[in-house]
Amino acid sequence: MTAREDVPANQGGLCQKGWTAAELLVSPERLTTPLLHGRPVGWDEALDFVAGRLAAVQAEHGPDAVAVFGGGGLTNEKAYQLGKFARVALRTGQIDYNGRFCMSSAAAAVTRAFGMDRGLPFPITDIARAGAVLLAGCNVAETMPPFVRHLTRMRDGGGRLIVIDPRTTPTARLADLHLRVTPGTDLALALGLLHLVIARDQADLGYLAERTVGFDEVRTSVSTWWPERVERVTGVPVALMREAVRILGAADRAMILTGRGAEQHAKGTETVTAFINLALALGLPGREGSGYGCVTGQGNGQGGREHGQKADQLPGYRRIDDPAARAHVAAVWGVDPGDLPGPGRSAFELLDALGTPPGPRALLLFGSNPVVSAPDAGRVARRLAGLDLLVVSDIVLSETAAMADVVLPTTQWAEEHGTITNLEGRVLLRRRAVDPPPGVWSDLEILRGLADRLGRGDAFPADPGEVFDELREASRGGIADYSGITHARLAAGTGLFWPCPAEDHPGTPRPFAGRFATPDGRARLVPVEHRPPAEDIDAEFPLYLTTGRVLAHYQSGAQTRRIPALDEAEPGVFVELHPDLARRLNVAPGDRVRVRSRRGTAEGEARVSTAIRPDTVFMPFHWEGVNRLTNAALDPISRMPEFKVCAVGVERVT
């Protein structure tokens, strides 16, 4: 492995996860043969079985009795093909993906405000030139360490970093100003900051008049969020709020970036909207060197949300309930628009409906491990167990794969061609570097094999180049227009920013430079109100639990826990708690503690640290069990679950 230094996002930087990723290619835990009820079988037997069962289930219970669940780590080609497979080969509307747990709140808020959801609507290198960056709920120093290089450059140039986080994370330690917000109150804090911006005459009225609509209503709505009230709700001292607003106002160029900490709430869309309102009031979006952005999570978290593995979506970031979008995509797919299913259930609702009438009875799962990563995971595991058929495609036997009737071994990153779209909206080509182990198929080959058996093999090529060319057509004219991007163009350079509507188009690094992607070209400010967490603390569950990531692990840990160096760095679940709380619970560092919520219990090793608030405990979610605690209360717009805050009790295990 060598570092490639010409890609601006990381400029050759990698953390331990990156440097050790190649170990997984040769891991002894690698799956190399299909498993049918735990028994190694050949591909024909496995796929015949799956296709036969799918047909039987659908014959008895209808097309929607089969569901598909995808992942934000899949390449654009796979994500696209999965959406098409569900709607054309299976004719089911029941498809969603784990990005619902990741990007959906930001996506919903950004689409509403700007008409287009591209995580960073500017090149990532703009960050280094900013005079101030506000990171809301975003711990990049652990989740994406090379990102910190951009922040470091920004600070070396005199810029200031503000971090909003309930924990003193490694990222918060880098900050000039850390606002240590109470879990579940980021929205109130954003409202308070906007109130101060208006009070201090920092609102850019010229910009607001020219490029936005809705400021008057928003100004009225934040009148009731004066800083002293916000302090009482959030725990953030008024003086620090004033300082944050002063820093943002003093900067020529400023950015507001949100991460999962602000987004993974039952009011995540509103929280992101509040930060967008703040950015718009300051006149940042669409101004070169400034802006609002969301820091996208998974490897292909951006592309994964654009091409149709989402319940309500068709390729090109089109809406599945838009007749014009249906007509366009149906034509590319050679089907009647009327035959395309409508919107299906969102991720948690889909998982929660499995095996329970009238929910789906069979599930095909690609690139996800919901037994570990879904909220209220104990319930999700029970639902999976109630299925007539569970089929999982994965590279290792994940916790979810271990429950499957059929496990299909698949290729991974260095073994296949494909594109991914990074956090700044840059489409990158990931090339095959090594041959996959014998007996392992790519997801595209698996889908083709299944489609063959369902009588639609002709519509599902297994070659990623062919699939991408079809994706280009399907996305043509859509919001995320890839029609001008080719594998050859990508191979020749360092990627292209979408939208890219023609082969001679240079791509669009700053889509909001002249106008926003709304019908009238103006951004929308939308008034939003704070409300408490879906589950607040009480006498029985007196502490907040917030979950997050550690540096050594990625997502459900299915990959990283199998890499010895990473396992050694972070070998298991821990519970981070404040010394005051530890003393009260009679817990010493290293003790085993049990955390219980209304939904389940989990155990971990106590880590005593002042990095956490005394009213909150933190657990990383990379291991099975932690998400048995979390609350599946859903955001009414994005259907994002409330991962970031629920009420728990903690005790020492004696």
Place this chain on the structure above:
Amino acid sequence: MRLVVVGNGMAGARLVTEVRRRGRDTGIDVEVSVFEAEPCQPYNRVLLSNVLAGTAGPEQVRLLDPGWYAENGVRTHLGVRVLGIDRAARVVVAEDGTREPYDVLVLATGSEPVVPPIPGAERAMAFRTLDDCDRIRAAAGSARHAVVVGGGLLGVEAARGLAGLGLPVTLLHRAGHLMERQLDTEAGLVLRQTLAMVGVTVRTGVTVSAVDPGRVRLTDGAVTDADLVVFACGVRPVVRLAREAGLRVDRGVVVDDGLRTDDRSIFAIGECAQHAGTVYGLVAPAWEQAAVVADIVTGADRGARYRGSRVVTRLKATGVELAAMGETHLTDDQAEIVRFTHRRSGTYRKLVIRGERLVGAILLGETPTVGSLTQLFDRGGPLPGDRMGLLSPEPAAAGAASPALMPDSARVCRCNNVTKGRIRACWEAGARDLPAVVAATAATTGCGGCREAVDGIVGWLCEQEGVSV
């Protein structure tokens, strides 16, 4: 169901919006009519001090947009005084002849300023409404010396605001120290000093006997120049309607836990209401009350009850940080008191603790822990044994340790999990400069933040070798 609300201030306007918000959820049809004696749209009274000080514009105090009422089907009678309540007919009678029938009536009539009965009182200005604010600001433009009478929360905010406009201000207060309801003597003293630094002269223990043209006379015979006099002598609940309608009235309109008066179809909320012996003068309780009434009348939660509020007073005055909450007057023999004073820096911090719970606090001067203390007070959460930590934030993390003192197990590069021991081992194996150590360990290749530290360790190892050779 016909709901009539009398009063469209902080409490009344909040009630109406809360009712409409629930209406959208529950689908219950509530017809709403609002009467308000002031002719303007509702505004945020909490921010008036900021408007006076010029730190908030009149635009910013608007509580509802002008079109809101029409969009939400709320009938308004602005600038219309209510003359009486016909309880038998369940009708509200207004001065313009309107007779508005109700199924539920909510009194949110608020309070009015107390004007001391002294000669020349009419020369002073009250500080209660947006209009008052405009009048005071206009007068401040040509005034040379202002006097504020009354050293409670509002008086202190007004004095600070006027001083901020560049006017010399004298603040006269009857009690022995400022804000005596919230503060103890020492806090009052420190506050007085802080105000002096921003141009407010404070005189306590004095009573105004007359307002003459250009000056204010005190009962002790002293005279203070003043061409702008503001009264902030407290407020009294507006209870005339309730009293004339025969409802039970003490200091305020007496209500139960459902905010009902002794007539079940009439509620009272906000500063005109008296619940469990308390008349609240702050907005937070009024809003909690509005939420309870909205729950009850819309049917969203007929069992909703109001159990009283924990009172936090937070001064809004530039350069004067003050939070006071709960029982601040308890003494050492009644409770555990933790206290820190530093008059010179304008700092006074006092915690009142009972049963390991924070039951009161005064925090004067910038207090980094003000947010967590307010939450501990609000929630009644258990306190840590270390009381000092409550008053001062945790000490900042120590700077980077010198390579010599760092244990081998210390992680130098977080991103790639490289310890000092690993760098040493690598160095011993022949990697004698930074690039060689980087190549061998991948240290510095993540966020890049440890570059100096790794370089320092390599340099130190080289130096050590030099010493030992």
